[in-house]
Amino acid sequence: MHHDEAMGWGVDRDPQRRPGVPAEQEPPRPAAGAVWTEPPSQPAGRAGRRQTPVYGTGQPLHGVSGVVRRLAYRAPDHQVRHWMLLLLADRLEVAGSRVREEPARALAVAAVLVGGLLLVRGVRGRRRS
Amino acid sequence: MRAVAYHGPGTLRVVDKPEPTLEHPNDAIVRVTRTAICGSDLHLYHGLVPDTRVGTTFGHEFTGVVEAVGPSVRTLSEGDRVVVPFNIACGACFFCQRGLLANCDNVNPNTDIAGGVYGYSHTTGGYEGGQAERVRVPFADVGPLKIPDDMEDEQVLFLSDILPTGYQAAEMGEVKAGETVVVFGCGPVGLFAQRSAWLLGAGRVIAVDHVAERLDLARRWAGAETVNFTEVDDVVLHLKRLTDGRGADVCIDAVGLEAAGSTLHRVLGAAFLQAGRATALTWAIDAVRRGGNVSIIGVYGPPWNLVPIGTAMNKGLTLRMNQCNVRRYMPHLLEHIRAGRIDPRAIITHRLPLEEAPRAYELFARKQDGCIKCVLLPAAA
Numbered sequence: 001m002h003h004d005e006a007m008g009w010g011v012d013r014d015p016q017r018r019p020g021v022p023a024e025q026e027p028p029r030p031a032a033g034a035v036w037t038e039p040p041s042q043p044a045g046r047a048g049r050r051q052t053p054v055y056g057t058g059q060p061l062h063g064v065s066g067v068v069r070r071l072a073y074r075a076p077d078h079q080v081r082h083w084m085l086l087l088l089a090d091r092l093e094v095a096g097s098r099v100r101e102e103p104a105r106a107l108a109v110a111a112v113l114v115g116g117l118l119l120v121r122g123v124r125g126r127r128r129s
Numbered sequence: 130m131r132a133v134a135y136h137g138p139g140t141l142r143v144v145d146k147p148e149p150t151l152e153h154p155n156d157a158i159v160r161v162t163r164t165a166i167c168g169s170d171l172h173l174y175h176g177l178v179p180d181t182r183v184g185t186t187f188g189h190e191f192t193g194v195v196e197a198v199g200p201s202v203r204t205l206s207e208g209d210r211v212v213v214p215f216n217i218a219c220g221a222c223f224f225c226q227r228g229l230l231a232n233c234d235n236v237n238p239n240t241d242i243a244g245g246v247y248g249y250s251h252t253t254g255g256y257e258g259g260q261a262e263r264v265r266v267p268f269a270d271v272g273p274l275k276i277p278d279d280m281e282d283e284q285v286l287f288l289s290d291i292l293p294t295g296y297q298a299a300e301m302g303e304v305k306a307g308e309t310v311v312v313f314g315c316g317p318v319g320l321f322a323q324r325s326a327w328l329l330g331a332g333r334v335i336a337v338d339h340v341a342e343r344l345d346l347a348r349r350w351a352g353a354e355t356v357n358f359t360e361v362d363d364v365v366l367h368l369k370r371l372t373d374g375r376g377a378d379v380c381i382d383a384v385g386l387e388a389a390g391s392t393l394h395r396v397l398g399a400a401f402l403q404a405g406r407a408t409a410l411t412w413a414i415d416a417v418r419r420g421g422n423v424s425i426i427g428v429y430g431p432p433w434n435l436v437p438i439g440t441a442m443n444k445g446l447t448l449r450m451n452q453c454n455v456r457r458y459m460p461h462l463l464e465h466i467r468a469g470r471i472d473p474r475a476i477i478t479h480r481l482p483l484e485e486a487p488r489a490y491e492l493f494a495r496k497q498d499g500c501i502k503c504v505l506l507p508a509a510a
């Protein structure tokens with residue numbers, strides 16, 4: 001099977017034929033179609049941590065999760081706190097949107113959680129006494 | 130327009146959203162004709178990618194028709210059929226000039242570790258994705274590839290990601306003629322990595338997974354020997370036995386952070402002591418021969434993972450990895466498709482209307498109904 005001509009066995013055996021060899025293009029050169037050296041900029045809006053010429057504009061920051069995300073972006077990438085705060089903000093945002101969409105259900109879940117907590121504390125308290 | 134929107138882990142809805150607009154002189158607006166769900170989308174869907182905001186439209190694999198172009202766009206015009214790489218790249222920065230289009234410096238204001246990707250959280254730039262009726266395509270002169278008139282959208286759809294990704298995985302393994310390549314994962318990326326290993330002249334390709342129909346396709350379509358890791362005692366020892374006790378020349382991780390197969394990794398992942406589970410990567414490092422190459426194309430999340438780096442060092446391994454620099458590979462792989470060496474359509478198991486995206490995600494995530502690759506069709510396609 002492996003020397004199967006139909007599957008093109010070995011046609012790219014020669015590293016010269018592989019588009020990603022060498023890993024870094026030598027000499028460096030712009031991609032076809034990139035006629036700029038510094039690409040023109042999208043109107044500066046609320047990009048993010050820094051301003052890049054192009055950026056996405058979906059889902060702007062809002063509410064509590066927005067505050068946490070802003071805090072997260074104050075920490076650089078190599079600090080764990082940056083990523084942990086982002087993950088926390090993700091959960092907060094989802095919880096918030098569930099509360100807004102289905103207040104009754106969210107209330108029921110909260111009640112069960114609080115009830116459970118009280119029960120656990122009650123059991124522990126009884127054990128201690 | 131209709132678009133798939135994220136509403137929390139495991140919850141997607143198809144909703145009405147405003148039409149995308151031209152926000153930069155080199156933007157194009159593309160009407161989507163085909164869009165696919167990727168293994169990477171599952172990481173988002175499961176809430177594992179930081180800064181995935183409620184309401185985000187997913188999707189980074191799509192073909193479409195150009196509907197509008199910004200004033201500086203020269204190479205595309207209305208009506209052109211295109212397939213769009215998942216990376217957004219300026220084509221001219223330090224990194225793009227070196228061909229590292231996945232690592233572009235000009236497209237992501239939120240982090241220094243990643244470039245821009247469609248529909249892949251604000252960690253990759255906050256761009257809306259292609260699982261929608263229309264999508265904004267930045268740097269329209271750099272990314273999109275015009276689809277030749279005599280080719281169908283589905284023939285080239287996977288040039289947007291998984292075919293180049295599988296190829297780059299094999300290429301980063303620096304496969305030499307006659308070498309033995311082990312590919313962990315028989316999902317779409319793993320399957321294309323297996324086919325690519327043959328193109329590079331591999332002598333043996335061994336595919337590892339635990340899903341029967343995927344292993345079956347690896348055997349039938351990718352011509353690989355297969356190992357179901359749940360059916361062997363110790364997958365690393367098993368692979369060593371298959372390779373004269375020495376180990377494979379090249380191991381490819383085409384699984385990423387949602388790997389199965391290790392309770393230890395599962396527990397550490399669940400306790401947030403690592404991002405997901407680095408099971409397949411650990412197996413790759415353990416099963417490759419001394420001096421061999423490990424190629425990582427599976428996605429991992431920040432901040433870190435439990436990986437036996439000491440073993441890698443002592444064995445003298447070369448580890449290579451990146452997001453795929455898709456655009457670099459498109460013309461070459463288009464030639465392979467044209468020459469009939471590979472027909473990417475072979476892995477499509479499901480075609481569903483965009484409106485059924487939530488069900489499609491469920492099928493793909495749970496690997497139900499033999500699902501290997503799902504293609505979504507917008508109503509107007």
Ligand SMILES: NC(=O)c1ccc[n+]([C@@H]2O[C@H](COP(=O)([O-])OP(=O)(O)OC[C@H]3O[C@@H](n4cnc5c(N)ncnc54)[C@H](O)[C@@H]3O)[C@@H](O)[C@H]2O)c1
Nearest residue numbers: 168169314316317318338384385388389390427428452453
């Ligand atoms: N680097 C890139 O540019 C890039 C691009 C696309 C996809 N990816 C990544 O590649 C990976 C695979 O993508 P896909 O679309 O094929 O996803 P997929 O989820 O369909 O496939 C993953 C496969 O791995 C198997 N698997 C799970 N645990 C395993 C283990 N321990 N050993 C071997 N196999 C195991 C699963 O059963 C599944 O078949 C994902 O992590 C995805 O994010 C990376």
Ligand SMILES: [Zn+2]
Nearest residue numbers: 167168169290
């Ligand atoms: Zn992908």
Ligand SMILES: [Zn+2]
Nearest residue numbers: 219222225233
């Ligand atoms: Zn760039």
